Amino acid sequence: MSDEVQQYSLEEIKVHNTSESAWCIYKNGVYDITKYIDEHPGGGEQLLEASGGDMTEAFDDFGHSDNALQILKKLKIGELRIEDRTTDKKTEGNCRCRKCCVIM
Numbered sequence: 001m002s003d004e005v006q007q008y009s010l011e012e013i014k015v016h017n018t019s020e021s022a023w024c025i026y027k028n029g030v031y032d033i034t035k036y037i038d039e040h041p042g043g044g045e046q047l048l049e050a051s052g053g054d055m056t057e058a059f060d061d062f063g064h065s066d067n068a069l070q071i072l073k074k075l076k077i078g079e080l081r082i083e084d085r086t087t088d089k090k091t092e093g094n095c096r097c098r099k100c101c102v103i104m
């Protein structure tokens with residue numbers, strides 16, 4: 001069995017932008033937030049708007065609590081594939097990206 005983290009492309013993530021299936025990217029991690037839409041204290045609309053894309057800024061700009069981050073972490077399904085990552089966003093913990101993690 002492989003313990004490699006599932007990698008998703010931006011194209012794959014983009015189509016998951018409805019209440020039937022809502023995925024989002026947070027710091028290069030990919031999250032299936034479908035089940036959380038109805039539970040979000042800030043409303044489902046906010047989540048739906050951010051789904052299908054990167055919601056790192058929207059999430060951080062609000063200044064969510066550690067609890068919110070814990071909820072998010074539990075919804076993780078994989079990571080954005082390395083080719084689609086941008087330089088300024090590191091995944092939490094173990095980023096293996098060659099763009100943002102300069103190998104000295």
Ligand code: HEM
Binds near residue numbers: 036055
């Ligand atoms: C899946 C991702 C998200 C999770 C797990 C999440 C979780 C939470 C939680 C637990 C709270 C309660 C306060 C706190 O603990 O910080 C909250 C409040 C809030 N969130 Fe999120 N959030 C997410 C994404 C977003 C996004 C993308 C936005 C949009 C811009 C947003 C906007 C807000 C707002 C405005 C509140 C305040 C609601 C109020 O107190 O009236 N959230 N969120």
